[in-house]
Amino acid sequence: LAARGPDGPENSSEISKPRVSRRAFLRGVGIRAGSRDEPPDERLARLTIAQAGRMIASRELSPVDLMRGLLARIERLEPVVGAFATLADPEQCLNQAREAEAEIQARGYRGKLHGIPVGVKDTHYTAGLRTSASSPILGSFVPTWDATVVTKLKAAGAIIVGKTNLPEWSMGGGTPGTHNPWDLEGDPGGSSGGSAAAIAADLLLGATGADTGGSIRSPAIRCGVVGLKPTYGRVSLRGIIPISWSLDHVGPIAKTVEDAALLLNGIAGHDPGDRTSSREPVPVYNARLRRGVRGWNIGVPPRDLVESQSPDAVAAFEAALEVFRGRGATVREVTLPKTFGAVYACQRIIRIAEAGAAHRPYLRSGAEYGAQSTVRRQVLAGSVLPAASYQRAQQVRAVFISEMRELFADVDVMVTPGWETSADPRGFPSAPLLSVMWNLCGFPAIVLPAGFTSGSPSRPLGIQIAGRSFEEETILTAANTFEQATEWHLRKPEL
Amino acid sequence: VSGSHSTEEQGRDVAWIGELLRQQGIAVDDEELPLVAHVYAEYERLMAVVEGVELPPDQPPALALDMSR
Numbered sequence: 100l101a102a103r104g105p106d107g108p109e110n111s112s113e114i115s116k117p118r119v120s121r122r123a124f125l126r127g128v129g130i131r132a133g134s135r136d137e138p139p140d141e142r143l144a145r146l147t148i149a150q151a152g153r154m155i156a157s158r159e160l161s162p163v164d165l166m167r168g169l170l171a172r173i174e175r176l177e178p179v180v181g182a183f184a185t186l187a188d189p190e191q192c193l194n195q196a197r198e199a200e201a202e203i204q205a206r207g208y209r210g211k212l213h214g215i216p217v218g219v220k221d222t223h224y225t226a227g228l229r230t231s232a233s234s235p236i237l238g239s240f241v242p243t244w245d246a247t248v249v250t251k252l253k254a255a256g257a258i259i260v261g262k263t264n265l266p267e268w269s270m271g272g273g274t275p276g277t278h279n280p281w282d283l284e285g286d287p288g289g290s291s292g293g294s295a296a297a298i299a300a301d302l303l304l305g306a307t308g309a310d311t312g313g314s315i316r317s318p319a320i321r322c323g324v325v326g327l328k329p330t331y332g333r334v335s336l337r338g339i340i341p342i343s344w345s346l347d348h349v350g351p352i353a354k355t356v357e358d359a360a361l362l363l364n365g366i367a368g369h370d371p372g373d374r375t376s377s378r379e380p381v382p383v384y385n386a387r388l389r390r391g392v393r394g395w396n397i398g399v400p401p402r403d404l405v406e407s408q409s410p411d412a413v414a415a416f417e418a419a420l421e422v423f424r425g426r427g428a429t430v431r432e433v434t435l436p437k438t439f440g441a442v443y444a445c446q447r448i449i450r451i452a453e454a455g456a457a458h459r460p461y462l463r464s465g466a467e468y469g470a471q472s473t474v475r476r477q478v479l480a481g482s483v484l485p486a487a488s489y490q491r492a493q494q495v496r497a498v499f500i501s502e503m504r505e506l507f508a509d510v511d512v513m514v515t516p517g518w519e520t521s522a523d524p525r526g527f528p529s530a531p532l533l534s535v536m537w538n539l540c541g542f543p544a545i546v547l548p549a550g551f552t553s554g555s556p557s558r559p560l561g562i563q564i565a566g567r568s569f570e571e572e573t574i575l576t577a578a579n580t581f582e583q584a585t586e587w588h589l590r591k592p593e594l
Numbered sequence: 595v596s597g598s599h600s601t602e603e604q605g606r607d608v609a610w611i612g613e614l615l616r617q618q619g620i621a622v623d624d625e626e627l628p629l630v631a632h633v634y635a636e637y638e639r640l641m642a643v644v645e646g647v648e649l650p651p652d653q654p655p656a657l658a659l660d661m662s663r
Binding site for chain 2: 128235345367397437440441443444448459462463465473475476477479480481482483484485488490491492493494496498500574
C-alpha cells in the first residue's frame with residue numbers, strides 16, 4: 100500500500116535527538132521561561148511520552164522546555180488543525196511545568212506522566228476550564244471540579260494543556276471544525292476527533308477520548324494513531340458528560356502502544372464515586388509489553404465480515420496477520436455468537452434510549468441544540484422508545500456477553516480489520532459492527548496504524564485487537580508486537 | 595415515515611410521538627415532528643431485529659454490567 104510522508108527512520112532519528120537546554124535543569128536552578136535565551140524547540144513536541152519521560156527522569160529534558168516547544172507548535176498549527184475546543188492559559192501551563200521541574204529537583208520524579216503535556220476530550224469536567232461538549236447548551240460552562248480521569252492525570256503529574264474538540268454531545272462520526280492532519284481537507288473521524296488529530300499532529304503527547312460505539316477507535320484509525328477502549332468499568336466515568344451510561348468508555352489516544360499503556364495506567368482504577376467502576380487490580384500495563392505472541396491463538400472474524408471492509412483495509416489486515424504468524428502466533432477464523440446479528444440493533448437501541456434519558460432535563464427546559472446538529476431529533480426519538488424494547492436489547496446483550504466469553508475460551512485475542520467511517524446525514528452516526536460489538540460486550544479493544552490507503556489523498560489504515568475483559572495487558576502486548584515489527588507508527592503527516 | 599409506511603401511518607406516528615413527548619413535558623413544533631418520526635422509524639426497524647432474537651427463558655438483562663472474569 101502506498102505510504103505518505105517522510106520515512107520512518109528519519110523521523111525516528113529526529114525524535115531521539117532533540118536539541119534541548121539542559122543547563123539550568125541539571126543545575127537544579129529555578130527557571131522562568133522569560134529568562135531562557137533559546138527559542139522554543141518545536142521538535143520536542145514530537146517525542147513520545149515514553150521518550151520524554153525517560154529524558155525528564157534522567158534530567159536530559161526539562162518539562163519547561165518540553166512545554167515551550169509544545170506551545171510553540173500549537174501556536175503554529177492549531178489554526179490549521181483545529182484540534183482544541185478550549186486551550187488552557189499558556190502561562191499557566193508553563194507555571195505547571197516549572198512546578199513539575201522544581202518538584203522533580205526537590206522531591207523526585209512521580210512517574211512517566213510527570214511533566215507531560217496532555218489533553219482531554221471536552222466531555223471531561225475540568226475545574227476552572229470550560230467544558231462544553233461542543234454544545235451551545237453548555238456554552239461557557241466552567242466546572243468547579245475535575246472528572247476522576249482528570250484528577251488521576253494531574254496526580255500522576257500530567258499537565259492539561261487543553262480540551263479537545265468533538266461533535267455536539269459526542270454524537271457523531273465526524274468532528275466539525277477539526278481537520279485530519281493527513282488530509283487537511285478531510286475529517287479526522289469522531290467523536291474523539293480533536294484528540295486523535297492533536298496526537299497525529301504532535302500537538303499533545305497524550306490524550307483521552309470516550310467511546311460509545313467506536314469514538315476513540317474510529318478517529319484513531321483515521322488519524323493514524325493508537326486508540327484504546329478499555330474494559331467497561333476499568334476507567335471511571337465520574338465527571339464525564341454521558342451519551343449512554345452502559346456503553347460509554349473512556350480511554351487513551353496516543354502515538355504508540357507503550358504510550359497508550361502509560362496513559363491507561365494513569366487513568367485506570369476503582370473510583371468510589373462511580374458505582375460502575377471495577378475493583379479489579381490494575382497491572383503495570385507497560386511491564387510485559389515485549390513478551391511477544393509466540394504460541395498465542397489469534398482469532399479472526401469470518402471471511403464475509405472481513406471482506407465487507409474496503410479492499411485497502413482488508414489488505415492491511417492480511418499483512419498484519421502475516422506479521423503475527425511470523426512472530427509465532429496461530430491464526431484461525433472464529434465462529435461468531437448466535438446473537439451477533441442483533442449486535443448493531445442492540446447497541447443503537449440502548450445508546451439512544453439512555454441518551455434520551457440523559458438529555459431529558461435539556462429537552463424539558465427547551466434548551467437550544469446546535470443549529471446544524473441532528474442530536475435533538477435523535478434524543479427526542481430515544482425519549483419515546485418503548486421501555487420493553489430497551490429491556491429486550493439488554494437481555495440480548497447479556498446473552499451476547501456470555502457467548503463472547505465462550506469465544507475467548509479458545510483464543511488469546513481477536514484481530515480484525517480497521518474500518519472507514521463517514522457521518523450519516525440522517526442523523527445516524529456511523530457505527531461499524533466491528534467497532535460497536537466491543538462496546539456492547541464491554542471487552543477491551545485497541546486500534547493501531549497498519550498502513551495507508553492506495554488512493555489520493557492517502558489516508559491511514561488500522562487494525563483492531565480485542566481481548567477478554569480486563570485483559571488490556573494482553574491486547575497491548577499483541578499490539579506492541581505488531582508495532583515493533585512495522586514502521587507505520589513512525590510516519591508523520593507533513594504539516 | 596419509513597419506506598414501508600403509508601402516508602396514513604406516517605401521520606399516526608407523528609401524532610403519537612408528539613403526544614408522548616408533550617406528556618413528558620417536552621415541547622416539539624409541527625415542523626420538527628416528522629424529522630423525529632423519521633429517526634424513530636429507523637429505531638423501529640432495529641427493535642424488530644432485537645425482538646426476533648430467541649432468548650433463553652427468564653434471561654436477565656445486562657443492566658448492571660458485570661465484567662469480572
